[in-house]
């Protein structure tokens with residue numbers, strides 16, 4: 001059998017194989033790479049459809065390259081490096097797809113490469129560190145404080161005490177380790193921009209980073225407080241996991257092979273608040289909005305979009321649905337979402353809006369249209385992960401506000417009840433619920449009746465778990481979800 005070589009990547013292929021498709025990087029290599037000025041922790045699909053996309057569309061993009069470090073999937077760096085950091089964003093609207101090659105990631109690195117991370121963060125040219133490390137990775141306790149007992153913290157503190165040779169394993173530990181190098185290098189201030197779905201995410205990031213530094217080296221902690229600006233952001237773009245079919249659709253439409261395309265909805269939004277002491281890209285050219293008071297925008301997104309997502313993830317799966325669009329087409333799920341939204345809206349507007357015009361009715365309409373985009377297969381299993389951390393942001397604040405206002409909070413309680421029923425169902429089938437508190441969930445589910453509900457609620461909010469009316473309400477609603485599931 002004769003072997004032919006593709007003109008592109010030099011890969012030997014059989015003559016009998018399908019016609020050779022060039023590699024993306026051979027087809028569309030940009031003229032020059034931007035210098036690294038942004039370091040990202042948590043290289044995943046969302047970073048690539050969101051912050052990297054905004055950076056590509058900034059007017060001064062040529063000055064702002066991103067070095068992106070992987071979190072849970074080191075192979076993502078290898079896949080992307082193999083094509084020079086280039087990848088396709090497939091914008092998947094109701095009517096069809098559009099394709100764009102993004103080149104703002106100039107280096108994709110395995111997150112365990114402490115040497116490269118340290119070198120880049122210690123470089124004076126690095127001005128911004130962005131984070132998408134998942135909500136759970138900040139490891140704060142239910143009281144919002146640094147928790148020495150959180151997963152990986154003790155081991156990381158030991159690694160940090162080994163100084164430059166240490167190899168912390170959590171993203172926060174790795175960042176603290178690298179910031180120590182920046183301090184030592186005298187490279188000056190920079191901005192850390194948290195892009196995870198948490199309220200007050202800049203404060204959360206600062207509490208986690210300063211807390212870890214404080215527990216290791218108080219002098220470093222003081223330097224961080226003085227020199228590092230923690231920017232809060234509200235980030236939004238629905239980005240489901242890439243499938244093999246997506247890879248094929250890029251090949252068919254674009255005529256090249258991209259091993260790591262990202263599929264995202266056309267909608268995107270980025271609201272930021274905070275200082276950038278060493279500069280930043282002109283993200284506003286790409287539509288990012290800078291505000292003084294971010295809280296109302298954060299809450300609107302976290303409660304309405306993410307809250308509905310979590311409600312659909314648990315109630316929808318119990319009712320036999322697989323995707324957001326499928327679950328929303330179920331009148332029972334839609335009614336639960338609308339009930340929750342009514343409560344959330346009441347707590348978003350008025351004084352809580354701090355003067356911001358949130359246009360909640362239009363936002364709700366738009367969300368329904370986004371969720372109904374059936375061409376985006378957003379799987380409920382993906383959204384259901386790490387429920388305890390997510391529900392603390394998505395359900396607890398609304399339920400707490402409702403109780404404080406003397407109301408039942410049945411809409412928000414239903415989200416918690418769906419999670420409770422989901423946990424009971426999963427553990428009953430011998431499955432582990434994927435959650436940083438999976439041990440606590442298992443222990444709670446081993447109890448029965450109201451005790452079980454109270455123990456699960458305590459994982460989300462101790463005060464709510466002490467409110468008998470809430471326990472009774474959640475218990476009743478969870479029973480309803482369980483029966484629907486059966």
Ligand code: CS2
Pocket residue numbers: 197235236237238239305306309310382383384390
């Ligand atoms: C989702 C989010 O998985 C989840 O928890 O709610 O990833 C959601 O799709 C994004 O925040 C949309 O911007």
